[in-house]
Amino acid sequence: MEFSEHIKTANVEDVVLRLPFQPPARGTLCITGHHLLFSDREADCCRRRQVLLLLRNIDAIEKRTGSGSSGTITLKCKDLSVIQLDVPGMEQCLNIAHSIEALSSLECVSEMYPFFFRPKDLSLQDQWGLSTPEKHYAETKELHERWRLSDVNRDYSVCPSYPPAVIVPRAIDDDALVKLAKFRHGGRFPVLCYYHRTNGMVVMRSSQPLTGANRKRCREDELLLQAVIDGSDKGYIIDTRSRQQSQQARVTGGGFESKANYDRWKRLHRQMESRGKALQESLIKLVEACSDQSHNMDRWLSKLENAKWLSHVQTALSTAGLLAECVERDGHSVLVHGSEGTDSSLLISTLAQLIMDPCCRTLEGFLALLEREWVQAGHPFQQRCAHSAHSHARLQQEAPVFLLLLDCVWQLWKQFPLALGFSEALLLRLATEAYASDYGTFLCNSDQERCIAGVKGNTHCLFQALLRPGEREHYFNPLYERMELAIWPSVHPQSLQLWEGFFLRWTQHARQLEENQREIRSMVIEWSKLTAS
Numbered sequence: 213m214e215f216s217e218h219i220k221t222a223n224v225e226d227v228v229l230r231l232p233f234q235p236p237a238r239g240t241l242c243i244t245g246h247h248l249l250f251s252d253r254e255a256d257c258c259r260r261r262q263v264l265l266l267l268r269n270i271d272a273i274e275k276r277t278g279s280g281s282s283g284t285i286t287l288k289c290k291d292l293s294v295i296q297l298d299v300p301g302m303e304q305c306l307n308i309a310h311s312i313e314a315l316s317s318l319e320c321v322s323e324m325y326p327f328f329f330r331p332k333d334l335s336l337q338d339q340w341g342l343s344t345p346e347k348h349y350a351e352t353k354e355l356h357e358r359w360r361l362s363d364v365n366r367d368y369s370v371c372p373s374y375p376p377a378v379i380v381p382r383a384i385d386d387d388a389l390v391k392l393a394k395f396r397h398g399g400r401f402p403v404l405c406y407y408h409r410t411n412g413m414v415v416m417r418s419s420q421p422l423t424g425a426n427r428k429r430c431r432e433d434e435l436l437l438q439a440v441i442d443g444s445d446k447g448y449i450i451d452t453r454s455r456q457q458s459q460q461a462r463v464t465g466g467g468f469e470s471k472a473n474y475d476r477w478k479r480l481h482r483q484m485e486s487r488g489k490a491l492q493e494s495l496i497k498l499v500e501a502c503s504d505q506s507h508n509m510d511r512w513l514s515k516l517e518n519a520k521w522l523s524h525v526q527t528a529l530s531t532a533g534l535l536a537e538c539v540e541r542d543g544h545s546v547l548v549h550g551s552e553g554t555d556s557s558l559l560i561s562t563l564a565q566l567i568m569d570p571c572c573r574t575l576e577g578f579l580a581l582l583e584r585e586w587v588q589a590g591h592p593f594q595q596r597c598a599h600s601a602h603s604h605a606r607l608q609q610e611a612p613v614f615l616l617l618l619d620c621v622w623q624l625w626k627q628f629p630l631a632l633g634f635s636e637a638l639l640l641r642l643a644t645e646a647y648a649s650d651y652g653t654f655l656c657n658s659d660q661e662r663c664i665a666g667v668k669g670n671t672h673c674l675f676q677a678l679l680r681p682g683e684r685e686h687y688f689n690p691l692y693e694r695m696e697l698a699i700w701p702s703v704h705p706q707s708l709q710l711w712e713g714f715f716l717r718w719t720q721h722a723r724q725l726e727e728n729q730r731e732i733r734s735m736v737i738e739w740s741k742l743t744a745s
Contacts, residue, residue: 215245419553423467
Protein backbone atom coordinates (compact mmCIF):
# COMPACT_ATOMS: atom_id res chain seq x y z
CA MET A 213 0.00 0.00 0.00
CA GLU A 214 1.21 3.50 -0.84
CA PHE A 215 0.51 6.19 1.76
CA SER A 216 -0.27 8.56 -1.10
CA GLU A 217 -3.47 6.60 -1.74
CA HIS A 218 -4.88 8.01 1.49
CA ILE A 219 -3.70 11.59 0.93
CA LYS A 220 -6.32 13.42 -1.14
CA THR A 221 -4.89 16.85 -0.36
CA ALA A 222 -1.26 17.06 0.74
CA ASN A 223 -0.85 20.83 1.30
CA VAL A 224 -3.25 23.61 2.24
CA GLU A 225 -2.37 27.29 2.60
CA ASP A 226 -3.99 29.83 4.92
CA VAL A 227 -4.89 27.29 7.60
CA VAL A 228 -5.44 28.74 11.07
CA LEU A 229 -4.01 26.73 13.96
CA ARG A 230 -5.60 27.16 17.38
CA LEU A 231 -3.92 25.77 20.51
CA PRO A 232 -4.98 26.38 24.13
CA PHE A 233 -3.43 29.48 25.74
CA GLN A 234 -1.68 30.51 22.52
CA PRO A 235 -2.70 33.10 19.91
CA PRO A 236 -4.03 31.70 16.60
CA ALA A 237 -1.43 31.19 13.88
CA ARG A 238 -1.93 31.23 10.10
CA GLY A 239 0.24 29.08 7.87
CA THR A 240 0.67 25.98 5.73
CA LEU A 241 -0.63 22.54 6.65
CA CYS A 242 1.06 19.43 5.20
CA ILE A 243 0.02 15.80 5.46
CA THR A 244 2.60 13.01 5.07
CA GLY A 245 2.28 9.27 5.53
CA HIS A 246 2.82 9.53 9.27
CA HIS A 247 2.78 13.20 10.30
CA LEU A 248 0.78 16.38 10.24
CA LEU A 249 3.05 19.41 9.84
CA PHE A 250 1.96 23.00 10.39
CA SER A 251 4.32 25.88 9.62
CA ASP A 252 3.52 29.47 10.53
CA ARG A 253 4.50 31.55 7.45
CA GLU A 254 3.48 34.92 8.84
CA ALA A 255 5.78 35.25 11.85
CA ASP A 256 9.44 36.16 11.51
CA CYS A 257 12.04 33.38 11.73
CA CYS A 258 12.63 33.95 15.45
CA ARG A 259 8.96 33.56 16.35
CA ARG A 260 7.87 31.11 13.66
CA ARG A 261 5.73 28.33 15.07
CA GLN A 262 5.94 24.77 13.78
CA VAL A 263 3.88 21.82 14.92
CA LEU A 264 4.83 18.26 14.02
CA LEU A 265 2.18 15.76 15.11
CA LEU A 266 2.48 11.99 14.75
CA LEU A 267 -0.80 10.94 13.16
CA ARG A 268 -0.87 7.81 15.32
CA ASN A 269 -1.34 10.15 18.29
CA ILE A 270 -4.78 11.22 17.05
CA ASP A 271 -7.61 9.57 18.94
CA ALA A 272 -10.67 11.34 17.50
CA ILE A 273 -11.43 13.74 14.65
CA GLU A 274 -14.38 16.12 14.67
CA LYS A 275 -15.44 18.12 11.57
CA ARG A 276 -17.59 21.22 11.60
CA THR A 277 -18.72 23.49 8.78
CA GLY A 278 -17.83 27.12 9.26
CA SER A 279 -19.13 30.33 7.81
CA GLY A 280 -18.87 30.53 4.06
CA SER A 281 -16.76 27.91 2.31
CA SER A 282 -14.53 26.86 5.22
CA GLY A 283 -14.49 24.13 7.79
CA THR A 284 -12.99 23.35 11.18
CA ILE A 285 -11.20 20.13 12.14
CA THR A 286 -10.69 19.38 15.83
CA LEU A 287 -8.04 16.77 16.60
CA LYS A 288 -8.28 15.14 20.02
CA CYS A 289 -5.05 13.31 20.75
CA LYS A 290 -4.13 10.30 22.82
CA ASP A 291 -1.78 12.46 24.93
CA LEU A 292 -4.95 14.47 25.82
CA SER A 293 -3.98 17.55 23.79
CA VAL A 294 -6.60 19.19 21.55
CA ILE A 295 -5.72 20.94 18.27
CA GLN A 296 -8.11 22.97 16.12
CA LEU A 297 -7.55 23.68 12.43
CA ASP A 298 -9.62 26.19 10.44
CA VAL A 299 -9.27 25.06 6.82
CA PRO A 300 -10.35 27.27 3.88
CA GLY A 301 -12.47 25.46 1.31
CA MET A 302 -14.99 22.84 2.34
CA GLU A 303 -13.64 20.23 -0.07
CA GLN A 304 -10.09 20.73 1.18
CA CYS A 305 -11.32 20.46 4.77
CA LEU A 306 -13.08 17.15 4.09
CA ASN A 307 -10.07 15.81 2.18
CA ILE A 308 -7.72 16.67 5.03
CA ALA A 309 -10.05 15.07 7.59
CA HIS A 310 -10.42 11.93 5.47
CA SER A 311 -6.65 11.62 5.06
CA ILE A 312 -6.03 12.02 8.79
CA GLU A 313 -8.70 9.45 9.66
CA ALA A 314 -7.20 6.87 7.30
CA LEU A 315 -3.53 7.43 8.21
CA SER A 316 -4.05 7.66 11.96
CA SER A 317 -5.65 4.21 12.10
CA LEU A 318 -3.28 2.05 10.04
CA GLU A 319 -3.48 -1.53 11.30
CA CYS A 320 -0.51 -3.10 9.52
CA VAL A 321 2.41 -2.94 11.97
CA SER A 322 5.09 -2.68 9.27
CA GLU A 323 3.43 0.48 7.90
CA MET A 324 3.70 2.32 11.22
CA TYR A 325 6.23 5.09 11.74
CA PRO A 326 8.75 3.18 13.93
CA PHE A 327 9.67 1.20 10.79
CA PHE A 328 10.67 4.46 9.08
CA PHE A 329 12.21 6.38 12.01
CA ARG A 330 16.02 6.56 11.78
CA PRO A 331 17.71 8.74 14.45
CA LYS A 332 21.36 9.56 13.76
CA ASP A 333 22.79 8.28 17.05
CA LEU A 334 21.12 4.86 17.04
CA SER A 335 21.87 1.89 14.78
CA LEU A 336 19.66 -1.01 13.78
CA GLN A 337 22.71 -3.19 14.36
CA ASP A 338 22.57 -2.47 18.11
CA GLN A 339 21.12 -5.09 20.45
CA TRP A 340 17.38 -4.48 20.70
CA GLY A 341 16.38 -3.95 24.30
CA LEU A 342 18.23 -3.61 27.58
CA SER A 343 18.39 -7.28 28.53
CA THR A 344 17.06 -10.78 27.86
CA PRO A 345 15.67 -13.51 30.16
CA GLU A 346 18.95 -15.38 29.63
CA LYS A 347 21.03 -12.40 30.75
CA HIS A 348 18.75 -11.67 33.70
CA TYR A 349 19.07 -15.29 34.88
CA ALA A 350 22.85 -15.29 34.45
CA GLU A 351 23.14 -12.11 36.55
CA THR A 352 21.02 -13.54 39.41
CA LYS A 353 23.38 -16.30 40.51
CA GLU A 354 21.49 -16.93 43.75
CA LEU A 355 18.76 -18.55 41.65
CA HIS A 356 20.88 -21.25 40.11
CA GLU A 357 20.64 -23.85 42.86
CA ARG A 358 16.84 -24.24 42.85
CA TRP A 359 15.80 -22.52 39.63
CA ARG A 360 16.63 -23.03 35.97
CA LEU A 361 16.18 -21.24 32.66
CA SER A 362 13.89 -23.20 30.36
CA ASP A 363 13.65 -22.71 26.59
CA VAL A 364 10.53 -24.88 26.37
CA ASN A 365 8.78 -21.94 24.70
CA ARG A 366 11.56 -21.29 22.14
CA ASP A 367 9.10 -21.56 19.22
CA TYR A 368 6.21 -19.93 21.17
CA SER A 369 4.16 -23.13 20.85
CA VAL A 370 3.69 -23.67 24.61
CA CYS A 371 2.59 -20.09 25.39
CA PRO A 372 2.15 -17.55 22.55
CA SER A 373 2.41 -14.56 24.90
CA TYR A 374 5.54 -15.62 26.84
CA PRO A 375 9.14 -14.97 25.76
CA PRO A 376 11.20 -17.93 24.42
CA ALA A 377 12.97 -18.44 27.78
CA VAL A 378 11.45 -18.42 31.27
CA ILE A 379 12.68 -19.15 34.81
CA VAL A 380 11.05 -22.16 36.52
CA PRO A 381 11.81 -24.50 39.46
CA ARG A 382 14.71 -26.85 38.69
CA ALA A 383 12.64 -29.79 39.93
CA ILE A 384 10.14 -29.39 37.07
CA ASP A 385 11.21 -30.64 33.62
CA ASP A 386 10.08 -29.32 30.25
CA ASP A 387 7.64 -32.18 29.61
CA ALA A 388 5.80 -31.23 32.78
CA LEU A 389 5.76 -27.57 31.71
CA VAL A 390 4.10 -28.51 28.42
CA LYS A 391 1.36 -30.37 30.30
CA LEU A 392 0.72 -27.76 32.96
CA ALA A 393 0.66 -24.96 30.35
CA LYS A 394 -2.50 -26.59 28.98
CA PHE A 395 -3.99 -26.23 32.45
CA ARG A 396 -3.50 -22.44 32.52
CA HIS A 397 -5.41 -19.84 30.50
CA GLY A 398 -3.50 -18.96 27.33
CA GLY A 399 -0.70 -21.32 28.35
CA ARG A 400 0.59 -18.80 30.91
CA PHE A 401 1.94 -21.28 33.47
CA PRO A 402 3.60 -19.98 36.69
CA VAL A 403 7.01 -18.39 36.02
CA LEU A 404 9.39 -16.52 38.28
CA CYS A 405 9.50 -12.74 38.02
CA TYR A 406 11.27 -11.72 41.26
CA TYR A 407 13.76 -13.28 43.65
CA HIS A 408 14.28 -11.70 47.07
CA ARG A 409 18.04 -11.73 47.56
CA THR A 410 17.84 -11.53 51.37
CA ASN A 411 15.33 -14.23 52.31
CA GLY A 412 15.23 -16.28 49.08
CA MET A 413 11.46 -15.93 48.62
CA VAL A 414 10.03 -15.39 45.13
CA VAL A 415 7.17 -13.74 43.26
CA MET A 416 5.63 -15.76 40.44
CA ARG A 417 2.86 -14.84 38.03
CA SER A 418 0.55 -16.81 35.78
CA SER A 419 -3.00 -16.89 34.45
CA GLN A 420 -5.95 -18.64 36.10
CA PRO A 421 -6.09 -22.45 36.22
CA LEU A 422 -8.63 -24.09 33.91
CA THR A 423 -10.40 -26.14 36.57
CA GLY A 424 -13.84 -25.57 35.06
CA ALA A 425 -17.13 -26.76 36.51
CA ASN A 426 -15.80 -30.31 36.92
CA ARG A 427 -12.93 -29.12 39.18
CA LYS A 428 -10.23 -30.56 36.94
CA ARG A 429 -6.77 -31.12 38.40
CA CYS A 430 -3.29 -30.98 36.96
CA ARG A 431 -0.71 -32.95 38.89
CA GLU A 432 2.18 -31.12 37.20
CA ASP A 433 0.77 -27.73 38.21
CA GLU A 434 0.44 -28.86 41.80
CA LEU A 435 4.01 -30.20 41.80
CA LEU A 436 5.39 -26.93 40.41
CA LEU A 437 3.76 -24.84 43.13
CA GLN A 438 4.87 -27.36 45.73
CA ALA A 439 8.45 -27.05 44.45
CA VAL A 440 8.26 -23.26 44.79
CA ILE A 441 7.67 -23.42 48.55
CA ASP A 442 9.79 -26.49 49.23
CA GLY A 443 11.24 -26.00 52.71
CA SER A 444 8.66 -23.36 53.67
CA ASP A 445 5.46 -23.84 55.62
CA LYS A 446 3.22 -22.02 53.12
CA GLY A 447 2.86 -19.64 50.21
CA TYR A 448 0.26 -17.09 49.16
CA ILE A 449 -1.83 -16.89 45.99
CA ILE A 450 -3.06 -13.35 45.33
CA ASP A 451 -6.03 -13.53 42.97
CA THR A 452 -6.88 -10.11 41.51
CA ARG A 453 -10.53 -11.12 41.22
CA SER A 454 -13.14 -11.26 43.92
CA ARG A 455 -13.98 -14.68 45.36
CA GLN A 456 -17.31 -14.57 43.53
CA GLN A 457 -15.67 -13.69 40.20
CA SER A 458 -13.19 -16.54 40.49
CA GLN A 459 -16.02 -18.98 41.24
CA GLN A 460 -18.09 -17.68 38.32
CA ALA A 461 -15.09 -18.17 36.03
CA ARG A 462 -15.52 -21.94 36.43
CA VAL A 463 -18.68 -21.73 34.34
CA THR A 464 -16.60 -20.67 31.32
CA GLY A 465 -13.77 -23.13 31.99
CA GLY A 466 -11.62 -21.02 34.30
CA GLY A 467 -11.35 -21.14 38.04
CA PHE A 468 -8.94 -21.06 40.97
CA GLU A 469 -6.58 -23.23 42.98
CA SER A 470 -8.60 -25.26 45.49
CA LYS A 471 -7.44 -25.65 49.08
CA ALA A 472 -7.75 -29.43 48.79
CA ASN A 473 -5.20 -29.69 45.95
CA TYR A 474 -2.90 -26.82 46.98
CA ASP A 475 -3.01 -27.34 50.73
CA ARG A 476 0.13 -25.32 51.54
CA TRP A 477 -1.04 -22.28 49.60
CA LYS A 478 -3.34 -19.67 51.09
CA ARG A 479 -5.52 -17.82 48.58
CA LEU A 480 -6.18 -14.09 49.01
CA HIS A 481 -8.69 -12.23 46.81
CA ARG A 482 -8.23 -8.55 45.91
CA GLN A 483 -10.67 -7.44 43.23
CA MET A 484 -9.14 -5.15 40.61
CA GLU A 485 -10.66 -3.56 37.53
CA SER A 486 -7.68 -3.81 35.21
CA ARG A 487 -9.46 -5.15 32.18
CA GLY A 488 -12.42 -4.29 30.02
CA LYS A 489 -14.77 -1.35 30.01
CA ALA A 490 -14.64 -0.37 33.67
CA LEU A 491 -11.08 0.96 33.64
CA GLN A 492 -11.37 2.53 30.19
CA GLU A 493 -14.61 4.27 31.13
CA SER A 494 -12.99 5.49 34.33
CA LEU A 495 -10.27 7.16 32.25
CA ILE A 496 -12.84 8.69 29.90
CA LYS A 497 -14.80 10.16 32.81
CA LEU A 498 -11.65 11.54 34.43
CA VAL A 499 -10.49 13.24 31.24
CA GLU A 500 -13.98 14.67 30.79
CA ALA A 501 -13.84 16.05 34.35
CA CYS A 502 -10.42 17.59 33.69
CA SER A 503 -11.81 19.27 30.56
CA ASP A 504 -14.72 20.84 32.44
CA GLN A 505 -14.55 24.61 31.91
CA SER A 506 -17.33 25.50 34.36
CA HIS A 507 -14.86 26.30 37.21
CA ASN A 508 -17.44 24.98 39.67
CA MET A 509 -15.51 23.24 42.48
CA ASP A 510 -18.43 21.10 43.71
CA ARG A 511 -19.12 19.89 40.19
CA TRP A 512 -15.43 19.16 39.60
CA LEU A 513 -15.06 17.14 42.82
CA SER A 514 -18.25 15.22 42.04
CA LYS A 515 -16.98 14.32 38.57
CA LEU A 516 -13.59 13.36 39.94
CA GLU A 517 -15.15 11.03 42.49
CA ASN A 518 -17.54 9.56 39.93
CA ALA A 519 -14.65 8.71 37.62
CA LYS A 520 -13.23 6.36 40.32
CA TRP A 521 -9.73 6.58 38.82
CA LEU A 522 -8.08 7.27 42.17
CA SER A 523 -9.95 4.27 43.58
CA HIS A 524 -8.22 2.10 40.97
CA VAL A 525 -4.89 3.67 41.95
CA GLN A 526 -5.60 2.97 45.61
CA THR A 527 -6.54 -0.68 44.95
CA ALA A 528 -3.45 -1.31 42.83
CA LEU A 529 -1.06 0.18 45.40
CA SER A 530 -2.84 -1.60 48.24
CA THR A 531 -2.64 -4.99 46.51
CA ALA A 532 1.01 -4.46 45.57
CA GLY A 533 1.70 -3.54 49.20
CA LEU A 534 0.02 -6.76 50.31
CA LEU A 535 2.22 -8.79 47.94
CA ALA A 536 5.36 -7.00 49.13
CA GLU A 537 4.37 -7.55 52.76
CA CYS A 538 3.94 -11.31 52.19
CA VAL A 539 7.45 -11.54 50.72
CA GLU A 540 9.39 -8.82 52.56
CA ARG A 541 7.89 -8.95 56.07
CA ASP A 542 6.34 -12.42 56.37
CA GLY A 543 9.00 -14.25 54.36
CA HIS A 544 6.70 -16.25 52.07
CA SER A 545 6.62 -16.77 48.31
CA VAL A 546 3.67 -15.46 46.28
CA LEU A 547 1.89 -16.42 43.07
CA VAL A 548 -0.18 -13.58 41.59
CA HIS A 549 -2.77 -13.98 38.85
CA GLY A 550 -6.13 -12.76 37.66
CA SER A 551 -7.87 -14.34 34.72
CA GLU A 552 -5.60 -13.94 31.68
CA GLY A 553 -2.41 -12.94 33.49
CA THR A 554 -1.52 -10.16 31.04
CA ASP A 555 -2.79 -7.13 32.96
CA SER A 556 -3.39 -6.94 36.71
CA SER A 557 -0.73 -9.59 37.41
CA LEU A 558 1.91 -7.48 35.67
CA LEU A 559 0.68 -4.32 37.36
CA ILE A 560 0.92 -5.80 40.85
CA SER A 561 4.22 -7.63 40.37
CA THR A 562 5.86 -4.47 38.98
CA LEU A 563 4.69 -2.22 41.82
CA ALA A 564 5.67 -4.79 44.44
CA GLN A 565 9.20 -4.99 43.01
CA LEU A 566 9.48 -1.19 43.13
CA ILE A 567 8.41 -1.26 46.78
CA MET A 568 10.90 -3.98 47.76
CA ASP A 569 13.93 -3.69 45.49
CA PRO A 570 16.21 -0.62 45.36
CA CYS A 571 17.72 -1.90 42.08
CA CYS A 572 14.34 -1.43 40.38
CA ARG A 573 14.18 2.17 41.57
CA THR A 574 17.14 3.45 39.55
CA LEU A 575 16.57 4.90 36.07
CA GLU A 576 18.16 1.88 34.35
CA GLY A 577 16.56 -0.58 36.76
CA PHE A 578 13.08 0.84 36.26
CA LEU A 579 13.31 0.67 32.46
CA ALA A 580 14.67 -2.88 32.68
CA LEU A 581 11.77 -3.78 34.99
CA LEU A 582 9.23 -2.43 32.47
CA GLU A 583 10.92 -4.33 29.67
CA ARG A 584 10.90 -7.56 31.65
CA GLU A 585 7.44 -7.32 33.23
CA TRP A 586 5.49 -5.69 30.39
CA VAL A 587 7.18 -5.93 26.99
CA GLN A 588 8.72 -9.41 27.32
CA ALA A 589 5.93 -10.73 29.57
CA GLY A 590 3.26 -10.16 26.93
CA HIS A 591 1.12 -7.18 27.89
CA PRO A 592 -0.99 -6.60 24.74
CA PHE A 593 -0.02 -2.95 24.16
CA GLN A 594 -1.50 -2.76 20.67
CA GLN A 595 -4.92 -3.85 21.90
CA ARG A 596 -4.96 -1.97 25.20
CA CYS A 597 -3.61 1.31 23.77
CA ALA A 598 -5.51 1.31 20.46
CA HIS A 599 -7.54 4.28 21.76
CA SER A 600 -7.28 6.68 24.67
CA ALA A 601 -9.98 8.81 26.30
CA HIS A 602 -11.36 10.76 23.31
CA SER A 603 -12.19 8.05 20.79
CA HIS A 604 -15.77 7.59 19.61
CA ALA A 605 -15.04 4.01 18.53
CA ARG A 606 -16.79 1.18 20.30
CA LEU A 607 -14.59 -0.26 23.05
CA GLN A 608 -12.96 -3.55 22.12
CA GLN A 609 -9.83 -4.56 24.04
CA GLU A 610 -8.80 -1.08 25.22
CA ALA A 611 -7.79 -0.62 28.87
CA PRO A 612 -5.28 1.91 30.28
CA VAL A 613 -3.52 -0.63 32.53
CA PHE A 614 -0.03 0.68 31.69
CA LEU A 615 -1.18 4.26 32.34
CA LEU A 616 -2.56 3.10 35.70
CA LEU A 617 0.85 1.63 36.49
CA LEU A 618 2.59 4.92 35.66
CA ASP A 619 0.11 6.83 37.83
CA CYS A 620 0.84 4.46 40.74
CA VAL A 621 4.59 4.93 40.21
CA TRP A 622 4.03 8.70 40.23
CA GLN A 623 2.26 8.35 43.60
CA LEU A 624 5.36 6.53 44.90
CA TRP A 625 7.53 9.28 43.42
CA LYS A 626 5.49 11.95 45.23
CA GLN A 627 5.57 10.10 48.56
CA PHE A 628 9.28 9.17 48.34
CA PRO A 629 10.92 12.00 46.32
CA LEU A 630 14.47 10.84 47.17
CA ALA A 631 14.00 7.10 46.69
CA LEU A 632 13.34 6.92 42.94
CA GLY A 633 16.16 7.64 40.50
CA PHE A 634 14.00 9.03 37.70
CA SER A 635 11.88 12.13 37.18
CA GLU A 636 8.21 12.75 36.52
CA ALA A 637 9.23 13.67 32.96
CA LEU A 638 10.13 10.03 32.34
CA LEU A 639 6.68 8.86 33.42
CA LEU A 640 5.04 11.45 31.17
CA ARG A 641 7.21 10.37 28.24
CA LEU A 642 6.34 6.70 28.76
CA ALA A 643 2.62 7.51 29.03
CA THR A 644 2.79 9.26 25.66
CA GLU A 645 4.98 6.66 23.93
CA ALA A 646 2.72 3.75 24.90
CA TYR A 647 -0.05 5.21 22.72
CA ALA A 648 1.97 6.71 19.85
CA SER A 649 5.70 6.36 19.40
CA ASP A 650 8.64 6.77 17.03
CA TYR A 651 10.08 3.58 18.56
CA GLY A 652 9.06 -0.06 18.25
CA THR A 653 9.08 -0.99 21.94
CA PHE A 654 5.31 -0.84 22.44
CA LEU A 655 4.29 -2.24 19.06
CA CYS A 656 2.33 -5.54 18.89
CA ASN A 657 0.91 -7.62 21.72
CA SER A 658 3.69 -10.10 22.46
CA ASP A 659 7.29 -11.07 21.79
CA GLN A 660 6.10 -13.57 19.20
CA GLU A 661 4.18 -10.90 17.25
CA ARG A 662 7.23 -8.61 17.31
CA CYS A 663 9.37 -11.39 15.86
CA ILE A 664 6.85 -12.12 13.09
CA ALA A 665 6.55 -8.40 12.22
CA GLY A 666 10.33 -7.88 12.28
CA VAL A 667 10.09 -5.20 14.97
CA LYS A 668 13.45 -5.96 16.60
CA GLY A 669 15.40 -5.83 13.35
CA ASN A 670 13.69 -2.84 11.76
CA THR A 671 12.85 -0.41 14.59
CA HIS A 672 14.69 1.22 17.47
CA CYS A 673 14.20 0.51 21.17
CA LEU A 674 12.76 3.34 23.27
CA PHE A 675 14.44 2.22 26.49
CA GLN A 676 17.89 2.32 24.89
CA ALA A 677 17.15 5.79 23.53
CA LEU A 678 16.10 7.06 26.97
CA LEU A 679 19.48 6.05 28.40
CA ARG A 680 21.53 8.07 25.91
CA PRO A 681 23.54 10.84 27.66
CA GLY A 682 21.37 13.69 26.34
CA GLU A 683 18.12 11.95 27.28
CA ARG A 684 19.37 10.58 30.60
CA GLU A 685 20.17 14.11 31.75
CA HIS A 686 16.52 15.03 31.33
CA TYR A 687 15.07 11.94 33.02
CA PHE A 688 17.23 11.28 36.08
CA ASN A 689 16.22 12.53 39.54
CA PRO A 690 18.89 14.95 40.88
CA LEU A 691 17.61 14.39 44.45
CA TYR A 692 17.96 10.59 44.26
CA GLU A 693 19.59 8.80 47.19
CA ARG A 694 19.70 5.01 47.10
CA MET A 695 17.58 3.52 49.88
CA GLU A 696 18.15 -0.16 50.66
CA LEU A 697 14.96 -0.55 52.69
CA ALA A 698 11.52 -1.15 51.22
CA ILE A 699 9.34 1.89 50.64
CA TRP A 700 5.79 1.40 51.92
CA PRO A 701 3.29 3.75 50.23
CA SER A 702 0.35 5.21 52.07
CA VAL A 703 -2.95 4.35 50.39
CA HIS A 704 -5.18 6.55 52.53
CA PRO A 705 -7.37 8.75 50.27
CA GLN A 706 -5.73 11.92 51.58
CA SER A 707 -2.31 10.53 50.56
CA LEU A 708 -3.27 9.98 46.91
CA GLN A 709 -3.33 12.89 44.47
CA LEU A 710 -4.53 13.52 40.95
CA TRP A 711 -1.58 13.25 38.58
CA GLU A 712 -1.83 16.84 37.39
CA GLY A 713 1.30 16.59 35.24
CA PHE A 714 -0.53 14.14 32.98
CA PHE A 715 -4.26 14.75 33.30
CA LEU A 716 -3.99 18.55 33.44
CA ARG A 717 -0.84 18.82 31.34
CA TRP A 718 -2.40 21.11 28.70
CA THR A 719 -3.89 23.63 31.13
CA GLN A 720 -2.37 26.95 32.11
CA HIS A 721 -1.88 25.70 35.67
CA ALA A 722 0.15 22.70 34.48
CA ARG A 723 2.30 24.87 32.23
CA GLN A 724 3.21 27.11 35.16
CA LEU A 725 3.85 24.06 37.33
CA GLU A 726 6.15 22.58 34.68
CA GLU A 727 8.12 25.84 34.40
CA ASN A 728 8.54 25.98 38.18
CA GLN A 729 9.71 22.36 38.29
CA ARG A 730 12.23 23.01 35.51
CA GLU A 731 13.63 25.97 37.40
CA ILE A 732 13.86 24.02 40.67
CA ARG A 733 15.51 21.10 38.85
CA SER A 734 18.14 23.40 37.32
CA MET A 735 18.87 24.93 40.72
CA VAL A 736 19.27 21.48 42.32
CA ILE A 737 21.62 20.31 39.56
CA GLU A 738 23.74 23.47 39.86
CA TRP A 739 23.86 23.08 43.64
CA SER A 740 24.94 19.43 43.25
CA LYS A 741 27.77 20.46 40.91
CA LEU A 742 28.96 23.14 43.35
CA THR A 743 28.96 20.79 46.35
CA ALA A 744 30.72 18.07 44.33
CA SER A 745 33.54 20.46 43.36
